[in-house]
Amino acid sequence: MAKRKRGEVRPHDDYGFFGPGSVVWKVWGYPTAPTVGFQRAVVVEELDPPLVAAVDATQGIYQRSRTRYDRTLRYFAMVAFAGTRDVCKAADVLVKVHSKAIGELPYGGGRYDANAPDSQLWIQLTGWHSILYAYEKYGPGKLTAQEETEYWEACALAAELQTCSPDDLPRSRDGIREYFARMRPRLSASPIARQAMNHLLKTELVFPPLPRWAKPIAVAVARTQRAATLATLPRWMREMAGIRQSRLVDALIVPVMKVSFALAHLNPTVELRLLGMLSPSSVAVVAPIKLGIRPRTEEVLTPEEARTRHGFAKPAEAHLEFRARQSARVFADGEAPSDQGLVESQEILGPLA
Template sequence: MTYTVAPHADHGIFGPDSVTWKVYRFPTSVSVGFQRTALTEMLDPFVVASVDDSGSLRDRPAVRYDRTLQYTGTLVFGGSAAAVEAADTLMRIHTHVRGVEPLSGTPYDPNDPAGQLWIHLTQWHSVLYVYEKFGPGPLSPQEDEQYWAECRIAAAFQTIDPDTVPRNRAEMRAYYDRVRPELAASPAAIEHVRIILDTANTVFSAAPGRLRVLRPALDLLARKATIATLPRWMRAQLGIRQGAVTDVVVTALLRPMFRIAARRPQIMTEMLRTVSPLAYPVIAPVALDVSPLNSETVPVDEAWRRAGRPTPREQYLSSQVDREAVAAR
């Protein structure tokens, strides 16, 4: 069956000349890269508390996967207006979410810039790391510089202070070193890690036709491959064990599979349609080189101006002023 792929309104925020598109278009991003991101996020107690209180991962893991991939795909590949709308909607949803992180007894806010920075950076680092491990290899120095510059651009879709976003790999490593003492794996985090690994949805596990009999093996391979990307200290905190030999074997097996998949985007997008029907119409037009209605690539500030909405950062700072004013009464 052939499905019509509707074009985006424009090239969005990054466009075809971006390193972001180059990295995120590779099939590692929606599979192992996405799973690595989800696992790494579980080391932030405040992120875990928010996810745990919502119950979305525990009760509806497939739905959460689908919606999260849709959101990420919209910001990276969608038209500029769609990207702004997605970020603005999530910002407003988060304004109504509050709770207490049980380990510290400290209130959490999903819109807190520090928490959003953690989520943002774990995604951008994970997607790049897996791309280089299983895909074409390291970016060139020029591409690497551009990728981290685009990472800072993407931060404008969240409440993040732009001055806190790393400008290169060295600053990214320094960020991990800085926040590592604050990371912890609560019982809820361990539970969520198990759910992520046990119910992992990957494009490979949606193999069509006769290849469906291979799904258990592909699921296991994807699980092992995701673990192989985690440093030892993360595995120890998350309660994950896997030997070095397994790491080497799954990497050797998956690297040629991903490279073959990258040359067959039609097959990959059809698999994506099965595992993430919400993300499919967002990612497929770019993966299949469907030209947008307008070939324009829109700067992020211009996209928010056209929408007539303040950026998430501006909204957050304004809300903080309002809270302080109420507290002072």
């Protein structure tokens, strides 16, 4: 099976921004990443009022639960594992996709913009922190001090693919704690946030169509993952969102998940099949790494080197005219924003339906 799959896998152009032996490949390549880690990230994100306003306005997580999960996970997998040209393309088109997510905040006044640096910083840090937290809790355990330093430096490097500034990213666990402490007074479990968080905890919504005999198994798996994800959330966050889970369940779920993930990690083919259940379009991104397929060029680039070589602008400076037109349509003309970026993204991030 592994040999057949190797023959079907298209190699990446290069090793991307991290490469073999990196702590990013170690952490993001463990099965906790696309499961508990990613689910935790998207659930926590909803507590940020501007972000959840954008999520609620587009309704993508409700109307296209599976494809939205698939496309978002594919993007994060690309940043970690794909070749630099493909990642630069994805980061570039994502600016156009996010240009559609603008409007008036439903609570408290003001506006939201998914491309705003503050929103992008929140997404970046909740994502990278959640992936690491799940790895430590349900995977091999804590990183060494050197590995952790490398991890947060890598997080800052990856931020160059967002509209936020890498200078604003903490480079240590203490810095991450300070960031979340600063953010806590700004977070809100509004009605739309609670609705989104509870919806995103339903793993069964991202499963593919299953035969009748498999549905009870899928429900059990989904409930187990929900319990595992909730066990990673701090008590104050659960109380804010009105989500309950006992301390006993928090404790019992840990050995179950540690053993399950360790067994899955023994076989790359099994890992890829599990990934395909949650995010079929991410398999092509991760398979070359799991199956040891070397890229066409064995090199690692920085984002700046990649942009220069492949001809892309920094995300913060990309598509400014298009973003201005989108803003004028929404705030001046009272019209819906264009879907142009969303349509263009399908070739890179996967289909919308």
